[in-house]
Each structure stands twice: as C-alpha cells, then as structure tokens.
Amino acid sequence: MMWKYIKNILKEFSDGAFKAMVSEKMRGDIYELEDIFMLLCFSELIGIPNPVSYYTIELIPLVAHRLPSWEKRLRDYRDMTNKKLSRYEFCC
Amino acid sequence: MLERLLTKKYIFFGGKGGVGKTTVSAAFSVLFSERYGKNILLVSTDPAHSLSDIFEMEIGSGIKSINGKNLYAMEIDPEEESKKYIKGIIKKFKKAFSPVILDELKRQIEVAYNSPGAEEAAVFDKFVEIVEDYSKEFDMIIFDTAPTGHTLRLLSLPELLGAWIEELVKKRKKIVDAISMLDEKDSQSEQDPILEVLRKRKHKLEVARDILINHDFTSFIFVLTAEKLPVYETQKAKRILESYNIPVDGVVINRLFPKEAGAFFGEKIRLQNIYVQKIKEMFSNKFVLEVPFLPYEVVGFSRLRRLVGLIEKEG
Numbered sequence: 030m031m032w033k034y035i036k037n038i039l040k041e042f043s044d045g046a047f048k049a050m051v052s053e054k055m056r057g058d059i060y061e062l063e064d065i066f067m068l069l070c071f072s073e074l075i076g077i078p079n080p081v082s083y084y085t086i087e088l089i090p091l092v093a094h095r096l097p098s099w100e101k102r103l104r105d106y107r108d109m110t111n112k113k114l115s116r117y118e119f120c121c
Numbered sequence: 122m123l124e125r126l127l128t129k130k131y132i133f134f135g136g137k138g139g140v141g142k143t144t145v146s147a148a149f150s151v152l153f154s155e156r157y158g159k160n161i162l163l164v165s166t167d168p169a170h171s172l173s174d175i176f177e178m179e180i181g182s183g184i185k186s187i188n189g190k191n192l193y194a195m196e197i198d199p200e201e202e203s204k205k206y207i208k209g210i211i212k213k214f215k216k217a218f219s220p221v222i223l224d225e226l227k228r229q230i231e232v233a234y235n236s237p238g239a240e241e242a243a244v245f246d247k248f249v250e251i252v253e254d255y256s257k258e259f260d261m262i263i264f265d266t267a268p269t270g271h272t273l274r275l276l277s278l279p280e281l282l283g284a285w286i287e288e289l290v291k292k293r294k295k296i297v298d299a300i301s302m303l304d305e306k307d308s309q310s311e312q313d314p315i316l317e318v319l320r321k322r323k324h325k326l327e328v329a330r331d332i333l334i335n336h337d338f339t340s341f342i343f344v345l346t347a348e349k350l351p352v353y354e355t356q357k358a359k360r361i362l363e364s365y366n367i368p369v370d371g372v373v374i375n376r377l378f379p380k381e382a383g384a385f386f387g388e389k390i391r392l393q394n395i396y397v398q399k400i401k402e403m404f405s406n407k408f409v410l411e412v413p414f415l416p417y418e419v420v421g422f423s424r425l426r427r428l429v430g431l432i433e434k435e436g
Contacts, residue, residue, distance in 0.1 A: 055303050062296045069289055073236045074229060081285045082233045083242035084322050086207065089229050090214035091315050093222050096229060 067092065067099050075103055122371065122408035123436040127157060129340045131252070131262050131332065133276075134373075135358070136344040137351045138268035141375040143171045144419045144428070145344045145412070146265040151422075152429045154192040159260040163187075163194040164251060166244050166275065167267035170196040177421050184255075188422070193259070195251075203243040207234060241271070245278050249329045269358045276341075279330035280365055286323045293319060334366040343372045347396035356403055371408035372400060378414050410435050 071089075073082040074096075089096070126132060126149075134146040143165070150163040162184070165172045172194050173180045176187055182198040207230055211223075218226065233239070248264075255262060266272040297313045333339060341362055345351035355372070362369050378386050378393060401409055412431060419428050 052303055055299060059296060059299045059303070062292070062299065066289070066292045066296060069285075069292060071229070071233075074232055078237065080238055081282055081289070082236045083203075083239040084282065084286070085289075086230055086233045087210050087318055087322075088315055089226055089233075090210060090218070091318070093218065093226055097225065 063095070064099060064102065067095065068103070071096070071099075074100060122410065123152075123433070125370070125408065126340060126342075127153070127159075128337075129261065130256065130338040131264070131340070133264045133266055133272075133339075133341045134344055135266040135269060135272045135341060137354045140344050140346050140351050141412075142268075142344045143167075143175055143265050144425075145342075145373050145375060146263055147172065147175050148419070148425055148428045148432055150187075150192055150194075150263050151425050152432060153261060153263075154188065154190070155426075156429070156433065158191065160191045160258070161193065162251075162255055162259040162262045163192070163265065164248075164262060165194075165196040165265045166248065166272070167265065168199055168240065168244075168271075169267075172196055172265060175420055175425070197244050197247045199240040199243040199247075202247045203234060203239060206243065206246065238274075241274050241278060242282075245275055245329070246325075248275075249325055252329070252332055269354055273358060273361055276333060276362065276367055277365055279326045279333065283323065283326045283330060286319060286326065290316065290319050290323060334368070336368040339368055340370040341367055342370060344375055345372065345400070346376050347374055347393040347400065349396070352396050352399060352403075355400075359403065369407065371410065372404045373410045373412060374400060375412050376414040377411050382414075408436075 069079075070085040070092075071079070071082070073079045079085075132146075132149070134142050134149070136142050146163060150161045153159045154161040163172065165180075170180070173196065176194065178185075178187070180194050180196050182196060182201055184193050184195050186192070187194050210230070211226070214226075215223065251262065266275070293313065293316050297316060343355045343359065345355045359369050374397060377397070378390050380390065382390065397411070410432065412428070412435070415428070417424060419425060
C-alpha cells in the first residue's frame with residue numbers, strides 16, 4: 030500500500046519533472062518539422078519556385094487548417110526567431 | 122528497320138519545331154494500322170495540336186476513330202486536364218470544409234495551378250492515364266510530342282519529381298513517427314492521409330519511369346531536317362534522353378532534296394549531304410530513315426498514304 034503510494038508520487042514527480050519537459054520539446058520539434066514539410070510542399074505560395082507544386086495541390090485540403098498560420102509565420106520571420114528562443118525560457 | 126519498330130508498344134516522335142513530327146507520326150500510324158493491321162492509338166502531347174489539320178477532321182481530347190477501323194487519335198488538352206484535376210480535389214473535400222476555408226483553398230490552388238510546370242505535369246498525368254487505360258486495347262500507342270524543350274521536360278519529370286516526392290515521403294514519415302512516439306500509440310504511419318497521397322503519387326511516377334526506360338516496349342525516334350539547327354538540337358536532346366536511360370532508336374530525316382532538284386539547289390544539296398553524314402554518325406548503330414522533299418503538302422489521307430509508300434520503300 031505504502032509502496033504503491035510512494036511509487037505513484039515518484040511517477041507523478043518524474044512525469045512532471047522530465048516527461049512533460051521532454052514531450053514539450055518533442056511537440057516543438059514536430060511543429061518545426063511540419064513547418065519545414067509545408068515549405069517543401071508549398072514554397073510556391075510564398076514565391077519560391079517548386080517543381081512539385083502541381084502535385085502538392087492535392088495535399089492542400091489535408092493541411093488547410095495549418096496553411097494560413099504557416100504563411101503568417103514565414104512572412105513574419107522575427108516572430109519565428111522569438112518563438113524559438115522562448116522555448117528555452119530565457120527570453121521575454 | 123520497320124520490323125524492329127513493330128515489336129514496340131510505345132513510340133515517341135520528337136524533334137525541333139516545324140521539322141514534320143506530326144506528319145511523320147501520322148504516316149507511321151497509317152503505315153502500322155493499314156499495312157500491318159495493328160490497332161493504333163495516335164496521341165498528340167503538343168499543346169499546339171495539328172493532328173486535326175493533318176487528318177482534316179476535328180479530333181479533340183477524346184479518343185476518336187480516324188479510319189473507322191483500327192486507327193484512333195486524340196489530342197491532350199493540358200488546360201482541360203488540369204481543370205479536371207483541380208475539380209476532382211475540390212469535389213472530394215467540399216463536404217469537409219466551411220465555405221470560408223474553401224475560398225482560401227481556391228486561392229491557394231490558383232497559385233499552384235499557375236506555377237511553371239503545371240502544364241507539363243497535367244500532360245504527364247494524362248500520359249500515365251492513357252498508358253494505364255489503353256495499353257491493353259491497342260497494339261501500339263504512338264506519341265506525337267511537342268517540340269524538343271517541352272518534351273525533354275516532360276520525359277524527365279519522373280526522374281526529377283520522383284526524387285522530390287521521395288524526400289517529401291521521408292520527411293512526412295519522420296513527423297508521423299515522432300507523433301506516434303509522443304502519443305505512445307502504435308505506429309500509425311500507414312494511416313496518415315498525407316503519406317498515403319504522396320505514396321500514390323510516387324507510385325504513379327515510378328510506373329511512368331519504368332515504361333519510359335523499358336527498351337523492349339519503348340522507342341524514341343527523332344525527326345529532323347538536314348540543316349544545322351535541327352541537327353545540333355537533336356544531338357543535345359539525344360544526349361539528354363540517353364542520360365535518363367530513355368531508349369533512342371533512330372531518326373527520320375525529313376524533306377531531303379533529291380539530286381534532280383536542279384542547279385538552284387546544288388549548294389543546298391551539298392550542305393545537306395554533309396548533315397546527313399553527320400546524322401548517320403550520330404545514329405551509327407540505330408536506324409536512319411530518309412524521306413524526300415515532296416512536291417505537295419502531306420495533308421489528308423490519300424497524301425499520307427503516298428508518304429507511307431515512300432517510307433515502306435525506304436525502310
């Protein structure tokens with residue numbers, strides 16, 4: 030009983046201290062990967078020639094929810110650097 | 122030489138603008154369908170079509186019978202094809218989106234649709250579709266291609282785009298794997314809709330590439346006239362096609378002035394002979410077919426048949 034209690038506390042502690050941190054970082058990484066993927070697919074939308082843009086049209090409906098914010102992020106590059114720095118929590 | 126071509130399934134006629142690609146491909150289609158009784162589909166991939174003019178009948182983007190028997194033709198319309206493609210995408214997702222998102226989508230699609238390369242991609246897609254749909258029905262599909270630049274781009278698409286799409290697949294796979302790791306779910310990479318679309322596209326490109334580089338089925342024939350510009354362009358184009366492993370099997374030298382052309386053409390014939398020699402060196406172990414300059418325009422069936430007679434004699 031006691032053991033279980035202590036184990037639970039330990040688990041919660043580790044989840045809070047490490048796992049949340051790690052998964053937060055992973056989420057950030059995935060977000061960034063997805064932005065890069067979008068760039069490889071739809072660079073034509075921001076004026077960079079892309080040989081496969083005709084074929085990635087069929088992906089547009091699948092990523093439609095992300096497109097407007099992605100375009101905005103790319104256009105406002107300063108915002109992107111700030112965001113990157115803020116992940117390390119030493120920036121305002 | 123004709124026997125060698127008869128074993129092929131897909132024959133492409135290409136070359137510089139105005140050298141007679143359409144005439145030669147039409148003549149070969151008539152030859153194979155009428156003299157050898159083969160079921161022939163003649164396809165024009167040139168956005169500026171002239172098959173209709175040569176057969177003196179309206180052909181258009183659907184399959185049309187030319188002689189009422191075994192010769193059919195069609196002209197690929199890139200604009201129509203890309204419209205169909207876009208409509209298909211919008212229709213597929215119409216139900217899933219609000220009108221606001223749909224408007225946004227239409228804007229995005231508009232940009233991509235007008236990007237360079239869209240037209241070639243549309244023609245290319247139709248080419249793959251034709252090959253998939255009609256290969257069983259016809260003994261041979263003959264392609265009357267657009268002038269060299271266009272066609273080189275078209276034929277190099279699988280190689281170029283294949284690599285790009287492959288990279289997209291890899292990148293997407295990484296994302297999907299990371300997500301499934303984060304959510305501690307079993308690998309869901311096989312169900313990701315984006316990955317699915319990309320893989321389907323990659324497969325299509327691979328099918329097309331396999332056909333284009335298959336030396337048993339496919340043959341690329343250059344058409345040219347014995348003049349400096351077409352000869353040099355053909356030389357470059359031949360090198361490029363061969364670097365993509367596309368089998369170049371021969372050349373048709375069109376509009377050769379006969380010796381009896383007269384004094385006025387003396388110098389012309391001297392130059393012509395030099396170029397013919399050069400062409401023969403370029404295509405040393407391939408077939409070279411010489412077609413004379415004709416005193417009439419090759420338009421309409423009866424005149425095409427006269428040209429066919431000449432080709433048969435030469436080949």
